[in-house]
Amino acid sequence: MIDQDLHAAAYPRLDKAQLAALEGCPLSKLKHYRHGEKLFEAAQRDSNFYVVKTGAVEIVDDDGDEPKVVATLGPGEFTGEVAQLTGGPAIFSGAARGESDVFEISNDALREIMNVHPDLGDVVLRAFMARRHLLHEMGDFTGLRVIGSRYSKHTLRVREFLAKNLVPFTWMDLEDDPQVKQFLEEVGLTEADTPVVTWGHKLLLRNPSNEELADALALRRPFEHTVYDLAVVGAGPAGLAAAVYAASEGLNTVVLERDAPGGQAGRSMRIENYLGFPTGITGRELAENAVVQANKFGAHLPVASPVAGLSFDNKYAVLHLDNGETVSAKCLLIATGADYRRLDVEGCERFEGCGVYYAATPVEAQLCKGSDVVVVGGGNSAGQASVFLSGQVRKVYLVVRGGDLYEQMSSYLARRSEETSNVEVLLNTEVRRMSGDRCLLEVEVVNNKTGEARTIKTPALFCFIGATPRTDWLPLKIEKDEKGFVRTGASLQNSEAWTARRQPHLLETSRPGVFAAGDVRSGSAKRVASAVGEGSMAVLFVHEYLKQM
C-alpha cells in the first residue's frame, strides 16, 4: 500500500503564482505537443524539466514487456525526479496525452529558478525525493537489470556501484532466478557473458568497469570549467558538506569521487549519533540528500573519477585522474577519508566479493539471508553491522579480538549487540582461517587466551577492523604524520614544509591553498558529524585564501 501523504508530496500542483513565475521567466519556453508525442525517453540523459500548462503528460514505465502508465500529470503538475538534478538518465518516458502546452526548462535553468524562487524550489525538491521513495515502494518497477551470479565478484561490484550511486535496478541471480536463462536467450546472451546490464531487453554493457557504467549512465560528465575555485577530492560526509557550502556560496566547485557519494558513512545502515536524526538515518539516505543539495546549488559531482596524483602549476593545484584527464583548481580540499583494513588471514583475499564483505547493507544482506554470518571487529561499525544483520540472518557471531566489548564500541551499540538474542559475542577471539570452494563455506576462529578453536559454517564474513588513510596519491609536499594522515594547521608549526610567511589556517596543509577535512586529517575525530563540520569549515578558509590570491 502506498502512503497517501507520500503520494501527495510526490505529485503536487503548482499554484497560480508559481505558474505565473514560470510564465514570466525567460528561462522557460512554452511548447505545444500533439497527442502521443514524446517529451523525453527513459534512459535519456539530460532530459528537460516540464510543467504542464494545459492538457496532460503521461509518465510511462516502458522497460517491461508492456508499457505501463505510472502517472498522468495535469495542469500545474511537473515531470522529473532526483536524476533531474544529479544529471542521471530518465527512469520513465513522458508523452503528451491530448493536445498539450507545457513549459520546457533545462536542468541548469531549473537550478537557477529554484534558487531565485525558493518556495517553488522546495515544492519541486520535495516531489523529486518523494518520487524516489515511491519508486522503491512500487515493487513492480524493474529499471536496469543486472544479470549475474551471487558468486561473482563483478556482479557484486556492479550491484554495489549502482546501489551506492542511487540508480534503481533489479538483480537477476543466475543461481536461483527461474526466468534468468530464458531472459538471457531473449537478449541473445549466455551465462558466460554475465554479469551484464540491460535496459528492458536491450543490452547496455557486458561486465562493465565502474567507469564504463558511470559513462553509460551519465554519472561522469565533461568538466565545466578550465579552473575551478575549489576542487574537492572524495565525496564522503566531509567532501559533500564542503560541496554544499562552497556551491551555495557561489564558488564553482567540483567534487571528484572514485566510487560513489557517501564514503564510509554510506556503508552504515543506521547512524544514530548525527545531530538532528533522533531515530537514526542510513548512510545512503544521508548521502542521497547531500548529493541533491549539492546539485541544487550547482556543484559538479562526476563519479567514477578516481584521482591518481596531484601536482602544482604556479598557484593552481592540478589533479590527475586515472584516465589521464586533469582538473585545475585555485583551492583544493583533500577529503579522501580512510579505507577498510583487510584481515591478514589465509583465504581472505580469495573470498572477497563472494564471502568476505566490507559493508553490511541490503545488497550484501541479500546474499546471506537466513544463514549464520560472522562479523569481525570491536568498533562501532562492527556493532552496527551486527545489529542490522541480526534482522536479516539466522545468527550473527561477533568476533572481537579484545576482552571488553565496551572498550572501543559506544555503550549503546555494545549493549544492543549483547541484548540481541541472535547475536553471539565471541570475545578474545580471532579469525584463523577461511575455506570454501567457489565461495566461502567455513570460518575457523580461535580463542587467543585458551587456544580453543571453533569452526563456523557460514557464507559470509563481514570485516570491520579499522581503516587506513587514503593518501597514497599525494605528493611529498603535503606533509603527513607517521601513520599517513595529513597534517594541518597547528601541527605544522615547526614544519620545514610550510614556507609561507603567515601561519597556516586551521585545516590548511603544508601547501598553502590545499586543505584537508574529515578522517584523512591527522587528529580528526573519525565521526560523521566531525567530518561534516570540518568540510563546512574548510570553505571559510577557502574564501580567506581566495581573497588574498
Ligand SMILES: Cc1cc2nc3c(=O)[nH]c(=O)nc-3n(C[C@H](O)[C@H](O)[C@H](O)COP(=O)(O)OP(=O)(O)OC[C@H]3O[C@@H](n4cnc5c(N)ncnc54)[C@H](O)[C@@H]3O)c2cc1C
Ligand atoms: C560501517 C561504518 C559505520 C559507521 N557508523 C558511524 C556512525 O554511526 N556514526 C559516526 O559518527 N561515524 C560512523 N562511521 C565513521 C564515519 O562514517 C566516518 O568518520 C566518515 O564517513 C568520514 O567521512 P570522510 O568524508 O572524512 O571520509 P570517507 O567517508 O572515508 O569518504 C572518503 C571518500 O573519498 C573517496 N576517495 C578516496 N580516495 C579517492 C581518490 N583517490 N579519488 C577520488 N575519491 C577518493 C572515497 O571513495 C570516499 O567516498 C562509520 C564508518 C563505517 C565504515
